[in-house]
Amino acid sequence: SQQGEEDPQALSIQEGENATMNCSYKTSINNLQWYRQNSGRGLVHLILIRSNEREKHSGRLRVTLDTSKKSSSLLITASRAADTASYFCATDFYSMDTGRRALTFGSGTRLQVQP
Amino acid sequence: EAQVTQNPRYLITVTGKKLTVTCSQNMNHEYMSWYRQDPGLGLRQIYYSMNVEVTDKGDVPEGYKVSRKEKRNFPLILESPSPNQTSLYFCASSSGSGTDTQYFGPGTRLTVL
Numbered sequence: 001s002q003q004g005e006e007d008p009q010a011l012s013i014q015e016g017e018n019a020t021m022n023c024s025y026k027t028s029i030n031n032l033q034w035y036r037q038n039s040g041r042g043l044v045h046l047i048l049i050r051s052n053e054r055e056k057h058s059g060r061l062r063v064t065l066d067t068s069k070k071s072s073s074l075l076i077t078a079s080r081a082a083d084t085a086s087y088f089c090a091t092d093f094y095s096m097d098t099g100r101r102a103l104t105f106g107s108g109t110r111l112q113v114q115p
Numbered sequence: 116e117a118q119v120t121q122n123p124r125y126l127i128t129v130t131g132k133k134l135t136v137t138c139s140q141n142m143n144h145e146y147m148s149w150y151r152q153d154p155g156l157g158l159r160q161i162y163y164s165m166n167v168e169v170t171d172k173g174d175v176p177e178g179y180k181v182s183r184k185e186k187r188n189f190p191l192i193l194e195s196p197s198p199n200q201t202s203l204y205f206c207a208s209s210s211g212s213g214t215d216t217q218y219f220g221p222g223t224r225l226t227v228l
Contacts, residue, residue: 035219094214108157
């Protein structure tokens, strides 16, 4: 499968600093998505970037996509304590054998923002 | 409010005792799926459904069943739970295919003793 893998696994920063998380994947994609998960709760969609896009912004979030390197990054600027959460990238997957379309998730980056 | 709901939120049970986790969405979404989340493994899809009466296996379907008799509901059934099914379970839905933005429920933490 083309599971996305996040790097680093854990990140601790001070409030006000920027946080950068990276995601690498294995095969071609149509889109890549980033989700956020507060401890033990459901994932919340943050942003979707399509394969023909290179950069996308949403508030303090900036996502880049480099399809030649099969990688994406999520930048959170001017972080806040409330940004403390786990962040997951998800890539779309299509099986020609079964016709199944799904998202495959990495194991996430745990971000801790110290007040 | 647009949402995906799951019940129960927490469940402790014993090996072999059949259980059902319910999932309901009020967004008229066609696509619904179940994931389990385990430490270090991310989210893995168990089953999915493209529409009413259309269900299929995900990555880890063994030991689970699902049904989709109505568009809004997608229950997950564990006929004979085992300790290796102890996990955090999420239901999700989307308006398009399984590769579109997914809306997740709050999760069900299941412990099988």
